[in-house]
Amino acid sequence: MKQSKSFLELPHLSSFGVFLVWICLYSSHAQLHPNSMEMQAFETASVLSEIEFATVSDYRGPGNNDTRKNKELPIILWWSTSLFPHFPGDRERIDCANFSCMVTNNRKVQLHKRTKSIIFYGTDFRAYEVPLPRLPHQTWALFHEESPMNNFILSHLPGIRMFNYTATFRRESNYPLTLQWLPSLDYLTNPAAPVHEKNQWRLEGFAPVLYMQSHCDVPSDRDRYVQELMKYIQIDSFGKCLNNKDLPNSRLEDTSTATMEDSEFMNFITRYKFHLAMENGICSDYMTEKLWRPLHVGSVPVYRGSPTVRDWMPNNYSIILIDDFPSPKHLAEYLIFLDQNDDEYLKYLEFKSPGGIKNSILVESLEKREWGVNDMSKPNYLNGFECYVCDQENERMLLERAHKNSPTTVPSPQVHIASHSHMGCPQPTPGFGNVNEITENDSWLSMWPQDYWQSLDQAEGLEAMILKNETDPGRLWNYIQDIVTKTGSHH
Template identity: 35%
Template sequence: MRLWRSRRITIALALLFLITIIYLYIKPEKPATHTLFEPLELLWWPKVMSWNYDETRTCGFAKCRFTNKRENLQQASGVLFYGSNMNPHDFPLPRMSLHLWALLHEESPRNVPYVPHEEFLQHFNLTSTFSRHSDFPLTIQYLPHAEDLGNFEYYLSFARKQRASFDHTLAPVLFLQSDCDTMTGREDYVLELMKHIRVDSYGACLHNRDLPESLQHDYLNNLYSAPLLRFISSYKFMIAIENGACDDYITEKYWRPLMVGTIPIYFGSPSIRDWEPNNSSAIYISDFANAAALAEHLKQVGDNATAYNTYRQKGKNQKLVVSNKRLQNALFSRRYSIGEHKSIFQQFECFVCQNFAKHNLHSPPKSADKTHYSCPYPPAHAPLQNAKQRPKNADDWRSMMAMGRCQAQLLDQLFRANRNYTQQDYDARLTNMISQGLCD
């Protein structure tokens, strides 16, 4: 009996020693703790934020501290990512169980091709993208104010525009782009259109005219300046082809001409008609077999005042009324638009702050899915003269997006493993996937 007691004591001491060793050398993660009176800490992860950022702000019922000090990772409640500055071999791993991730990415996938894929998106708890399905949608961010659609400040009559066409002062169509290599084949399509109708091209792409001197300085960073809007208003039509064809990805290319009474010639978001102010607000390239068919339609509309003003849907003394209920509701409820005093980053920060505070009050976190960033594969492009023809750089874009899908799958594996990895580890594994034909 004494021997059995001795053995039990020995076993108990051994177990106590083992527990002590585990506690000392394999420490459990220290959860981010706070009270209702202490701010949540949210950490911006991008390394490009080289300046010291540390700001505490009240966002409605919640209070948060926003910082870019990576040494604060363990005590942070959440990590914020900006899509255009993400690095595939730089994520905060291992990820603590209480760490929530939030993604802000208002751009198309041309710079970050792994973003559209669910394998990647599912690791984020909150998103802010152009998609209506994201948590903080930016779909109509490029329409500064609702009243801009009914503003007559830049509106020119059909007769005045017609005079400019008759005396050849201006072509019927305006093209103003300096980003010439796009997934949508923008330059390829406009080059074909130029064979059938006159187009004034002022940007670096297919340049054939110089901008007025007043606009030659930095117009790309002044997209809504009064001189530029007045210049756009003098044309009958303006080419508005996005650099990527993703659901709800709608930029100033669509809204600016609508604001000034010029008809947009649009290609891009497959869901664009969900957002047009009224039926027939624009001319859609996808409605025509090719550029020749579009040019014929432009000539008919451009020479007929009734047909032309049907698209504009407002007369000399009549403001345009937005009949689209979805657009009306979005304009009423949206939290951000271009030109607001608070930046998109500040608005995003407060949105995340409030939502992560709710989670800390026992609201379960959720995960994003592919609807939060819906872009087709292979990339869609404007229809060329030969139905089987593709833009000159289509294969490069297709290859890039295929590689993005591969990267998303690899990142999914790495995130699930939840271990830190180096650039060499990442590159080696991606190279291995490529060699196995998994990235074609």
């Protein structure tokens, strides 16, 4: 079938270049594993669960001078119906900074000529329901603020470059959500418990280090590291992972209490000098409540997660990075030293003093972001991103019209294609030790490295589908099998 020209086509691109910009379908092998989607105690999967949506139904945007009637506006389709940030109904007019759009979660408009962009939620996306073939007049937008483990296909270049606009935790994305778990600077300067009280709790039997996880066997393999660290320092471990101690009452064991900022739960955490804050996935700028909550209560985070985390910290102390130490034994020795030296320990809490936040990047990023966290005076980032897409699409329509009217003097609109830096998370590696030293029946080894590379198989299969103008997304596995047969092996 002959394919009509698309705004995604660039006249100067080689055949491989056209191949790149026509990638427009993905699924996640991780979604086939129930464990990867498990919601358990002490593991909040997404900050979305904490956003108040009760008041967003009448959100219209900042307003503009767009006088067009609704039937003249471009349509933005939310493909993930469960994430549609408007209620009630399935459609809404939004009046954004520069232009207006109609937004809907009704898939019946997928083929409409006015439907200019489709927004996908990375975690919910399913290969078998992707709109194929990709229509030449539509852009694709990705909203994915969750862990990289939820959809590893986005960590591969063939997976991410099918999108034109992105809102991810990476600062390089079009609409960054990097500080999604940090409400404000005031959140960080919340007073910490006095060190003499923490010393008293130590005398009463509290360990210097807290670990609280019930989501085990995750890509970062954090439990393997903690298990080795336990050989050298006392750690109170609550939850199902490496459990060695019970919480003081049954109320604190409740999942909703443990994952929300319940006052009793937060007061319990603040008794510990150190909090093992380890993300379930490793990726630049992926930082969750596991980091910000210990900073809030004044339990120094012992952190592993984003390799770029220092860029966002209040000052040069604030946290202790696990990867700064050659081994768990060396880390334990340093924590023991701090536990026994109050003056040295208190350096990690100086950011809570007036003027203690020295990081201009952190301050400016919080000041400049247009969305708020549980702040009803600002849009939440779902509404913010759809307005970003709306304004981008209206601009594109104007440029296309101008180019059509004056093709020799007005260039065609620039094509936006997401790059690897918009997600680009690395292959999972063991939390401690060498992968060659892990036994073959190890649960982590049997799941996550394979999941990561199988997602690349899927991405390449999807590329092949698009090149052949495939209309049935259910044939994905046939395409993958063809690729495997030709290459002789999986990745």
